Amino acid sequence: MTFNFFNLRPDRVQEELGRVVGSRPVQTEDRRNLPYTDAVIHECQRFANIVPLSIPHKTSRDTTFQGYFIREGTTVIPLLTSVLYDESQWETPHTFNPSHFLDEEGKFMKRDAFMAFSAGRRVCLGESLARMELFLFFTSLLQRFRFTPPPGVTEDKLDLTPVVGFTLTPVPHELCAVCRL
Numbered sequence: 614m615t616f617n618f619f620n621l622r623p624d625r626v627q628e629e630l631g632r633v634v635g636s637r638p639v640q641t642e643d644r645r646n647l648p649y650t651d652a653v654i655h656e657c658q659r660f661a662n663i664v665p666l667s668i669p670h671k672t673s674r675d676t677t678f679q680g681y682f683i684r685e686g687t688t689v690i691p692l693l694t695s696v697l698y699d700e701s702q703w704e705t706p707h708t709f710n711p712s713h714f715l716d717e718e719g720k721f722m723k724r725d726a727f728m729a730f731s732a733g734r735r736v737c738l739g740e741s742l743a744r745m746e747l748f749l750f751f752t753s754l755l756q757r758f759r760f761t762p763p764p765g766v767t768e769d770k771l772d773l774t775p776v777v778g779f780t781l782t783p784v785p786h787e788l789c790a791v792c793r794l
């Protein structure tokens with residue numbers, strides 16, 4: 614798979630942040646007025662897909678799912694990647710594309726196939742906290758810094774292919790954070 618970040622457009626996030634928030638500290642409530650920023654964060658989570666295997670579960674009774682009979686006590690490992698990259702759900706599943714979460718008017722749009730935190734009774738318990746932290750950290754960093762590859766490294770040379778394990782971990786990269794203030 615080719616990991617392609619050409620649509621990230623941090624300049625557009627910074628333009629939206631500057632217009633809506635200015636230089637004051639970002640607050641959680643600002644999220645609803647920052648649809649492009651929110652879409653970028655969701656797309657990062659979809660695309661980065663950091664917990665691809667979710668957590669193993671065991672069926673508590675006999676069940677039938679999509680025509681398959683699953684006996685009580687069977688270990689089931691949901692593969693979240695299959696939903697996050699599902700070609701029937703996403704317009705460009707293998708490309709980083711914030712438009713997956715924007716409607717025609719540029720408003721933020723929820724997607725049923727966004728399952729980075731899994732779903733159902735055992736959905737991630739820390740989802741609200743994680744979402745709040747992602748939003749505040751991401752926006753605060755972009756308010757203050759412009760991130761670029763080191764001198765001499767062009768963006769198309771950055772290999773964003775993660776290390777595959779229980780989680781998908783990014784390989785270390787050198788990055789320049791240039792103060793914007």
Ligand code: HEM
Nearest residue numbers: 664667668729730731732734735736737738739740742743
């Ligand atoms: C971006 C950050 C995070 C992601 C993508 C994430 C994702 C997940 C996923 C996929 C699961 C498995 C759900 C399942 O078994 O179907 C899970 C479970 C869980 N997560 Fe997270 N998580 C994140 C952050 C957090 C944080 C910050 C906390 C706590 C402060 C947390 C607490 C938990 C707990 C307790 C479970 C087990 C829930 C259960 O089995 O009932 N997570 N998470």
